[in-house]
Amino acid sequence: MTNYRTFSPSLQHKIDTLKARRESIQLGSIGFDSPLLLAPMSSICTAPYRLLMEQLGAGGTVSELVSCHGINYKNDKTIKMLEIHPLEKNIGLQLFGEDPQAMADAAKFAQDCNPDTPTKFVDINMGCPVRKVVSKGGGSALLKEPVKLGKFFSTIKKELNIPLTIKIRTGWDSDSINAPEVIHIAKEEGIEFVAIHGRTRTQGYSGLASWELLEDIAKLKILPMIGNGDLHSSYMVKERMKQTDCQALMLGRGPLRDPFIFLDSYKTDEDNFHFTPTDHLEVIERFHEYLEDYCDRERTILITLRKNIVWMVAGYPNVTHFRNAMFRAADIKETMAITKEFLTELGESKKQIDHTQTFMAGGHG
Ligand SMILES: Cc1cc2nc3c(=O)[nH]c(=O)nc-3n(C[C@H](O)[C@H](O)[C@H](O)COP(=O)(O)O)c2cc1C
Known part of the structure; x- marks a missing residue:
């Protein structure tokens, strides 16, 4: 491992000041350094980006979605996606697929493939809206047949001695909002926590994530819950933190344009510095x-x-x-x-981002 250059004292001081305000949390049996987590994003959340975000205040991270079949075929590119950096701490590897045994075999491999820096948990992608994935029954298509989920979860869980978690959408479409039913089944099978993107599959990335619905689900307190969707700025994160019933929040696109969003979410009016x-x-x-x-x-x-x-x-x-x-x-x-x-x-310039404009309206969850 390379000896990486250190940050300048002035930047390191800002990072340390804000990081010290974070409070660690426990979601089921899994510990995180703060309730603000980095959301999984395909082709983005590889080890370098996850490590960077962890060092800039993310309480934990999740890998991009990785195909269970690619793992089981030992496809080189797929196996590379499971790599964890030795400095990463709170990381989960996310898998996608539709076949319970194929998922179970892949999950066991994912659990064991980084012996020195093991993944803390395996996450199942149940939110991907992309046709190529749902047409085979994976991603958000798993929400369509909740009766099959008990067996699906238990088959995977049997192979693991680390926690299993899920990331879902609120339902397939507005007529079939079934997140609570799915979470009840997940709880029965010993799933540790659920992350929910507050849109249905049919919505894709259009409109806004329904935080009203997310909060209603969080109030049911079925499992520890992570709310996700459209928290694009530290202001939005702070506002949500003040009022949410979710145990944690997950940020995806926000950190891409503001790498300091996790830290700035702990800044107060008394702090007379900004990230330059x-x-x-x-x-x-x-x-x-x-x-x-x-x-x-x-x-x-x-x-x-x-x-x-x-x-x-x-x-x-x-x-x-x-x-x-x-x-x-x-x-x-x-x-x-x-x-x-x-x-x-640019000197001391500050950023001005118009968050009403659409940014990256597409992804795998
Ligand atoms: C480019 C991109 C790739 C994504 N890839 C994944 C993925 O691999 N797995 C997943 O569960 N969600 C994936 N998502 C969904 C995000 O995790 C998140 O649920 C969604 O972007 C909403 O959160 P945000 O508004 O904070 O970005 C992706 C989203 C984007 C924009």
Whole structure:
């Protein structure tokens, strides 16, 4: 493992100050460093990004969805997705599939494949709305036939000696909101917690997540519950934390544009500091180091870096001009140099993001 560069004293001080305000929580038998968790996101929540977010205050993280069949076929790319960084602490690996035994075999493999840094739990994706997944009976299609779920859960659980958890949507469509029924079955079978994205499968990513419904479900207190959907800014997170009956909240797209969202959610009016453009630069440089360690191909590093940098600088002035220049950059070195120049010149600028505009209306959960 590389000796990573340290953050500057000024950034580290801000991180430490805000991290110290977090309170650890227990969801069933699983402990997290705070009730604000990073949501699973395909092609994003690989080890480097999860580790970065954990260091920037996420109380825990979940991997991207990984195919149970890919695992059982020992597909190289799929197995790579199960890799956990030695510095990661509170991580769960998420699997998707429709066949109970195939899921059970894959779950056992996922449990055992990082002997030095084992996953804390295995999570089942029951929210993916993507046709390719639901047409085979996986993802949110699992919500359609709750009678099959008892056997599904128990078959998987039998193979594991770590906790099993689920991430669902509120139901298949507005006529079949059945999250409470699904959670009751999950409880019977010893599932540890449920994360719920407050939309139905049919909604995809349209409209808004129904927090009214999420809170109604949370009040039933069937299982420890994590609420999820549209918490895009630290302001929105703080407002929700003040009033929620959920034990924890999960953030997906928010952290992509604000890597400090987990920390800023603990900031008060008395704090006379903010995360500056050069703080963002340090985060990007740290992320680059993690990617160098994790990725086998330079091209993958370049594509991942570019994608995340564009998201991370969203809301700063002159972003369009910067983005065009960065996408013309020949290699990683030039990409990093252009990014450094852009963020350094921004001085103490603050971000302005219009959260009413749609951002990434698509995903696997
Ligand atoms: C690009 C992208 C990929 C996603 N991939 C997954 C996934 O692999 N597994 C999953 O359970 N949910 C996945 N989701 C759903 C998120 O975990 C989350 O439920 C959803 O984005 C709503 O939360 P948010 O508004 O905080 O982003 C994905 C979402 C996005 C935008």
